[in-house]
Amino acid sequence: MSSRETLFGIPAPDWADPAMQRRMRRRHGGTHRLRWLGIAAITGAIGLLLLLLVSIFSIGYSAFTQTVVTIDAPVAAEFIDADDITESNWNRMARAAIATLFPDDAAGVRDPDYREVLSRGGYNVIRNTLRDRVIANPELVGETLRITVQTADPFDQLAKGLVRRDTPEDRRRVNNRQIAFYDMLVEEGRIERRLNFWLLTNTDNRFPEMAGLAGALRGSAFALMVCFLISFPMGIATAVYLEEFAPKNWATDLIEVNINNLAAVPSIVFGLLGLAVFLNFFGLPRSAPLVGGMVLALMTLPTIIIATRAALKAVPPSIREGALGIGASPVQVMTHHVLPLAMPGILTGTIIGLAQALGETAPLLLIGMNTFITDVPEDVFSKSTALPTQIYIWFDSPERGFVSRTAAAIMVLLGFLLFMNAAAIFLRARLERRW
Amino acid sequence: MLDRVKEKMDDRKKVQMDHPTGRVETSAGTKIQSRKVNMWYDQTQALFDVSLDIPDRTVTALIGPSGCGKSTFLRALNRMNDTIPGTRLTGQIVLDGVDIYKGDLDPVQLRAQVGMVFQKPNPFPKSIYDNIAYGPRIHGLATSKSVLDGIVETSLQKAGLWDEVKDRLTEPGTGLSGGQQQRLVIARAIAVSPEVILMDEPASALDPIATGRIEELIHELRENYCIVIVTHSMQQAARVSQRTAFFHLGKLIEVGDTADIFTNPKEQKTQDYISGRFG
Numbered sequence: 001m002s003s004r005e006t007l008f009g010i011p012a013p014d015w016a017d018p019a020m021q022r023r024m025r026r027r028h029g030g031t032h033r034l035r036w037l038g039i040a041a042i043t044g045a046i047g048l049l050l051l052l053l054v055s056i057f058s059i060g061y062s063a064f065t066q067t068v069v070t071i072d073a074p075v076a077a078e079f080i081d082a083d084d085i086t087e088s089n090w091n092r093m094a095r096a097a098i099a100t101l102f103p104d105d106a107a108g109v110r111d112p113d114y115r116e117v118l119s120r121g122g123y124n125v126i127r128n129t130l131r132d133r134v135i136a137n138p139e140l141v142g143e144t145l146r147i148t149v150q151t152a153d154p155f156d157q158l159a160k161g162l163v164r165r166d167t168p169e170d171r172r173r174v175n176n177r178q179i180a181f182y183d184m185l186v187e188e189g190r191i192e193r194r195l196n197f198w199l200l201t202n203t204d205n206r207f208p209e210m211a212g213l214a215g216a217l218r219g220s221a222f223a224l225m226v227c228f229l230i231s232f233p234m235g236i237a238t239a240v241y242l243e244e245f246a247p248k249n250w251a252t253d254l255i256e257v258n259i260n261n262l263a264a265v266p267s268i269v270f271g272l273l274g275l276a277v278f279l280n281f282f283g284l285p286r287s288a289p290l291v292g293g294m295v296l297a298l299m300t301l302p303t304i305i306i307a308t309r310a311a312l313k314a315v316p317p318s319i320r321e322g323a324l325g326i327g328a329s330p331v332q333v334m335t336h337h338v339l340p341l342a343m344p345g346i347l348t349g350t351i352i353g354l355a356q357a358l359g360e361t362a363p364l365l366l367i368g369m370n371t372f373i374t375d376v377p378e379d380v381f382s383k384s385t386a387l388p389t390q391i392y393i394w395f396d397s398p399e400r401g402f403v404s405r406t407a408a409a410i411m412v413l414l415g416f417l418l419f420m421n422a423a424a425i426f427l428r429a430r431l432e433r434r435w
Numbered sequence: 436m437l438d439r440v441k442e443k444m445d446d447r448k449k450v451q452m453d454h455p456t457g458r459v460e461t462s463a464g465t466k467i468q469s470r471k472v473n474m475w476y477d478q479t480q481a482l483f484d485v486s487l488d489i490p491d492r493t494v495t496a497l498i499g500p501s502g503c504g505k506s507t508f509l510r511a512l513n514r515m516n517d518t519i520p521g522t523r524l525t526g527q528i529v530l531d532g533v534d535i536y537k538g539d540l541d542p543v544q545l546r547a548q549v550g551m552v553f554q555k556p557n558p559f560p561k562s563i564y565d566n567i568a569y570g571p572r573i574h575g576l577a578t579s580k581s582v583l584d585g586i587v588e589t590s591l592q593k594a595g596l597w598d599e600v601k602d603r604l605t606e607p608g609t610g611l612s613g614g615q616q617q618r619l620v621i622a623r624a625i626a627v628s629p630e631v632i633l634m635d636e637p638a639s640a641l642d643p644i645a646t647g648r649i650e651e652l653i654h655e656l657r658e659n660y661c662i663v664i665v666t667h668s669m670q671q672a673a674r675v676s677q678r679t680a681f682f683h684l685g686k687l688i689e690v691g692d693t694a695d696i697f698t699n700p701k702e703q704k705t706q707d708y709i710s711g712r713f714g
């Protein structure tokens with residue numbers, strides 16, 4: 001058996017023994033298999049994530065450009081009211097401007113085929129641009145004004161190759177006459193693809209080519225601000241009290257268990273609570289970022305409390321003893337020493353909580369933040385949507401153009417989440433105790 | 436300038452805790468007097484009827500085997516045990532004629548008066564200067580920046596650290612060596628003008644040279660402070676202390692002049708411990 005002498009009668013392993021070698025191979029094989037399983041699992045997870053991102057991106061990227069038409073709009077004297085320029089017939093001026101684009105066979109300024117090429121929302125843009133610029137500068141009468149407006153969604157899709165010309169006409173959303181018109185505009189150099197800044201600067205609109213996220217972005221920002229202002233101080237105060245000052249008894253145990261449970265409550269329940277308490281009982285306004293923020297704060301609170309308690313626990317007790325030992329009061333120990341040391345952890349937890357809140361949809365649906373609203377909210381009391389509810393609204397819209405916009409809005413949301421997580425990492429690195 | 440600060444610090448030392456309740460007469464020269472102190476962590480009793488007089492301007496060493504209650508007793512002297520939930524104390528501990536567990540005594544004030552140095556150096560993660568200045572700041576001891584500078588310098592000098600750190604006061608205190616950190620926290624305690632300094636195995640985490648410096652320092656500090664030191668090293672107790680108290684299983688077995696305890700102990704248990712038969 002063993003080449004070595006046995007000590008005290010304890011058998012020494014015989015590494016040369018074939019049975020031992022088989023066992024060793026099996027053991028190494030186990031390590032090996034575990035590693036490959038791990039790699040396979042990670043690859044699978046990353047693969048699924050990539051698939052998700054690729055599918056969103058491939059649908060959404062086209063919404064980041066928008067097809068536009070440039071019009072040379074004549075400011076004809078016939079539409080101008082000589083007595084009061086503000087009373088001029090801007091509607092007719094706009095229709096005439098659009099008609100300058102039409103080919104000769106057009107049935108007047110109201111040609112049903114041709115007028116569909118421009119966004120119907122774009123008609124308002126032309127009228128308002130003409131009105132504002134001419135009133136500001138009456139010298140323009142008799143000149144022409146260069147105005148750029150979005151094409152209607154079907155022509156945006158045609159430009160992007162999403163509407164195919166080889167589809168039979170009766171199954172196509174644009175007819176042959178319209179395509180001929182469109183091609184003519186291309187030839188005249190009036191058609192362009194622009195970066196779609198409107199996606200961020202416009203508010204919601206019935207016409208996808210005009211719709212943007214400005215209202216939803218502001219609404220989300222307001223809701224997050226309210227959420228932060230409520231949950232951050234309350235979360236820290238709760239955690240500090242529970243961790244440092246509360247007596248350890250069944251009551252605080254119960255509170256602790258319930259806070260942990262609260263973190264696992266489905267978000268829609270918080271929405272119901274918000275509806276019942278904030279809207280119906282306290283009579284706060286529907287669809288307001290204030291209420292949205294309050295509901296989100298309920299969800300974020302447990303996250304912040306748990307993160308803060310973990311961060312407080314991680315501060316070495318020797319620091320507390322040192323401060324107490326020279327006569328600092330418990331509150332001074334807290335504010336001068338423990339909280340500053342715990343702050344990186346607290347902030348990381350807070351940002352992660354806020355990032356969760358940013359993506360939360362269900363509770364906002366219940367308090368009516370999924371309403372069609374074409375204004376940017378002025379304050380936290382204004383009616384508003386938020387990013388996730390805007391995505392929901394667009395997803396629910398029948399117009400084809402909203403398909404890519406939904407995906408694009410998701411990308412914007414993901415971008416903000418990425419930004420917030422990066423901020424959490426940055427803050428953590430910056431505030432981390434450097435000595 | 437410095438002299439003025441020193442005077443100020445000495446003045447403060449003369450201020451007695453003025454207290455309506457719990458005044459107790461103690462014998463002359465006694466700084467701290469404990470009578471029949473019993474202490475519990477939840478249900479476990481850690482101290483049994485400890486009665487001990489601790490003289491002023493003297494180093495008193497607490498020795499005894501691990502877990503015998505030395506730290507517990509030390510921490511009872513500045514009510515540090517209050518911060519541990521479930522602790523309970525009966526009996527009497529008198530500091531300068533005032534029962535520190537009676538009535539409306541403010542433990543925050545007590546802890547400024549009875550400084551504490553721990554086994555593991557625990558400087559704040561702040562600059563060397565701020566480590567020292569923190570105590571004077573929260574107690575409002577400095578009326579101006581120059582007075583505060585003076586307090587910081589004096590405290591560091593008293594702790595024998597000034598020459599090593601005077602050019603790097605803005606550097607983090609945690610960047611110092613273990614021995615320097617321990618002297619830094621001693622300076623931090625000195626900066627709030629304590630009357631008593633409690634030390635719980637202050638040198639046990641240090642190398643022999645750093646230990647030697649701390650012992651020298653304790654020797655010097657004795658002139659101005661009442662010092663109580665817990666140590667597991669009998670040689671250290673013999674080197675630095677004038678009085679020694681021997682604890683065993685939560686009881687005070689014997690107390691006396693250090694020389695007597697080590698050469699001529701009265702109790703068999705003390706004899707056994709000192710000669711290394713247990714512990």
Ligand SMILES: Nc1ncnc2c1ncn2[C@@H]1O[C@H](COP(=O)(O)OP(=O)(O)O)[C@@H](O)[C@H]1O
Pocket residue numbers: 476479481499500501502503504505506507508519
């Ligand atoms: N925080 C605590 N909670 C419960 N028991 C404690 C605590 N600290 C100390 N003890 C117990 O009290 C006794 C005395 O401990 P301690 O005073 O630390 O001993 P020493 O410092 O002499 O080694 C020991 O039995 C110890 O287990």
Ligand SMILES: [Mg+2]
Pocket residue numbers: 505506507635665
């Ligand atoms: Mg101890």
